[in-house]
Amino acid sequence: MTIGFVIGESKPTLISAQTSRPLSVGEYVIVDSSDGKLLGLVERSIISSAALDDVHNYDEALESKEIAEINIRDKSYTTKIGILGYLEQLQKGTSIVPAIPPLPGTPILEATKEDLGVIFNPNQPEWTKVGSLLRNPKIDCKINLNKIISRHLAILAMTGMGKSNLVSLLAKQIGSLDGTLIIFDYHNDYFDLNIPKNNLIDAKINPRLLDANTLADVLEIRENADIQQRILRLAFTPEVKESKEFWSALDEQVALVGANPERKEDRHSADRVRDKIDDARHRFADILDPDVMDPISLIKEGRVNILNIAELSEKQANVALAYYLQELLNDKKISTLAKNPKSKTKRKHRFTSPIFVMIEEAHVFIPKGEETHAKYWASKIAREGRKFGLGIGIVSQRPRSIDSNVLSQMGSLAIMKIVQEDDQHQISSAAESISKDLISQLTSLNVGDAILIGQWVNLPSIVHIEEVKEKVIGSDQNAIGEWSIKNKLENVIKESTQSLIQKDLLLD
Ligand SMILES: Nc1ncnc2c1ncn2[C@@H]1O[C@H](COP(=O)(O)OP(=O)(O)O)[C@@H](O)[C@H]1O
Numbered sequence: 074m075t076i077g078f079v080i081g082e083s084k085p086t087l088i089s090a091q092t093s094r095p096l097s098v099g100e101y102v103i104v105d106s107s108d109g110k111l112l113g114l115v116e117r118s119i120i121s122s123a124a125l126d127d128v129h130n131y132d133e134a135l136e137s138k139e140i141a142e143i144n145i146r147d148k149s150y151t152t153k154i155g156i157l158g159y160l161e162q163l164q165k166g167t168s169i170v171p172a173i174p175p176l177p178g179t180p181i182l183e184a185t186k187e188d189l190g191v192i193f194n195p196n197q198p199e200w201t202k203v204g205s206l207l208r209n210p211k212i213d214c215k216i217n218l219n220k221i222i223s224r225h226l227a228i229l230a231m232t233g234m235g236k237s238n239l240v241s242l243l244a245k246q247i248g249s250l251d252g253t254l255i256i257f258d259y260h261n262d263y264f265d266l267n268i269p270k271n272n273l274i275d276a277k278i279n280p281r282l283l284d285a286n287t288l289a290d291v292l293e294i295r296e297n298a299d300i301q302q303r304i305l306r307l308a309f310t311p312e313v314k315e316s317k318e319f320w321s322a323l324d325e326q327v328a329l330v331g332a333n334p335e336r337k338e339d340r341h342s343a344d345r346v347r348d349k350i351d352d353a354r355h356r357f358a359d360i361l362d363p364d365v366m367d368p369i370s371l372i373k374e375g376r377v378n379i380l381n382i383a384e385l386s387e388k389q390a391n392v393a394l395a396y397y398l399q400e401l402l403n404d405k406k407i408s409t410l411a412k413n414p415k416s417k418t419k420r421k422h423r424f425t426s427p428i429f430v431m432i433e434e435a436h437v438f439i440p441k442g443e444e445t446h447a448k449y450w451a452s453k454i455a456r457e458g459r460k461f462g463l464g465i466g467i468v469s470q471r472p473r474s475i476d477s478n479v480l481s482q483m484g485s486l487a488i489m490k491i492v493q494e495d496d497q498h499q500i501s502s503a504a505e506s507i508s509k510d511l512i513s514q515l516t517s518l519n520v521g522d523a524i525l526i527g528q529w530v531n532l533p534s535i536v537h538i539e540e541v542k543e544k545v546i547g548s549d550q551n552a553i554g555e556w557s558i559k560n561k562l563e564n565v566i567k568e569s570t571q572s573l574i575q576k577d578l579l580l581d
């Protein structure tokens with residue numbers, strides 16, 4: 074169906090059009106040029122009225138409004154359309170922009186399912202549905218799951234815009250394909266995700282397996298507490314690491330180091346270290362477990378593993394994440410080597426198929442301008458993971474605070490509403506394929522709307538992501554509802570105790 078015509082000055086990648094109805098920014102249209110159909114994306118949409126154009130007072134406005142209503146030629150719908158390339162080539166996966174701009178007078182057509190389906194809704198098994206095109210809602214939008222495992226993913230948006238919903242949706246899809254996903258759940262967002270293949274586990278740290286500096290982090294010994302750090306280093310001997318009663322052995326050894334008659338001043342610091350050991354041991358008994366020999370064994374292949382790190386302090390979460398990432402990368406390396414028939418490696422490995430790891434609050438673990446253990450391993454996976462079938466997904470509401478190197482390694486992006494300019498700037502420098510026009514769309518997106526760019530889509534796609542219903546509790550709390558339930562319950566309790574008291578009185 075013809076909805077308009079090219080007008081004015083045309084360029085090979087940008088045209089203007091007059092249309093019979095206002096077009097929405099983000100809508101895909103067809104430019105029916107004489108040497109083949111072109112796919113266009115509406116970048117700007119302007120509505121104007123001739124009668125109401127030059128109005129100076131209220132009465133004039135009232136009069137002009139009436140004239141405008143009678144005159145069907147009064148309104149004009151002007152559209153700027155970016156040309157993405159020849160439709161036929163785009164359907165084959167390449168983008169070729171016309172050498173000669175579309176002639177003025179070229180018809181603009183509504184895009185049909187046949188036009189867009191091949192590009193946004195391919196049929197191959199690695200493509201999985203995430204929603205529909207925001208402005209062409211009849212067209213389903215899929216993403217290529219293979220690409221996020223081989224080339225990583227970033228999900229970036231302000232709080233409450235649908236990041237965790239998209240993670241849940243990907244979890245659901247990966248689960249249905251018997252894939253292996255690990256979500257590091259820092260805010261207990263996924264414990265209620267009710268999908269068939271999930272495996273809820275608490276992250277564990279085995280203190281025996283750490284080095285002295287990392288153990289100091291876990292025990293929350295400050296970095297500038299030099300004497301405490303030294304005492305812990307001296308006390309954390311191989312014998313202590315191997316002793317049956319790890320905590321008491323460590324405590325005794327710290328006391329012994331602190332009792333050195335030549336360094337009387339150490340005594341006080343040693344006592345502080347002993348307090349911290351005692352404290353951590355009791356406060357984090359569930360997490361710091363010297364008897365869990367292999368924390369990785371909790372992760373199950375072919376499942377959506379939700380690894381709870383919510384009870385950990387930031388430093389401990391960092392240590393746990395670093396440990397898991399390191400072990401996963403090593404395991405995947407060994408399993409890849411083992412697949413090579415010439416390889417002589419006898420080392421055991423756990424996982425035989427690809428794994429995808431999601432890190433929520435990525436700005437905490439992969440911060441800009443600061444070296445952390447987790448960041449070291451995350452960037453190593455970002456660089457090398459592809460060779461071993463280990464993909465990484467980073468999720469954050471503060472893209473400006475994420476390490477730019479790691480962010481630029483993410484081959485695919487989902488970006489939802491972002492208002493902060495620093496954040497937009499960081500995204501545009503990390504992802505070359507995102508145009509200024511797309512970036513300017515970011516402020517006008519609603520909850521669940523996203524721009525998908527990079528290798529997991531054939532073309533930058535503006536979509537509405539499906540809402541995942543398998544969550545028992547939404548992340549937005551219903552305070553009013555809960556208060557009213559609490560009130561009702563209290564009233565019921567009050568009433569029933571009163572009636573009990575009255576009964577008691579009667580019985581007396
Ligand atoms: N695609 C969507 N469609 C409809 N509602 C959504 C969608 N994504 C998220 N929401 C709503 O917004 C709320 C916040 O989403 P969430 O994914 O937790 O945001 P974030 O992780 O970015 O803070 C959810 O509780 C849900 O009700």
Ligand SMILES: [Mg+2]
Pocket residue numbers: 236237238262
């Ligand atoms: Mg979230």
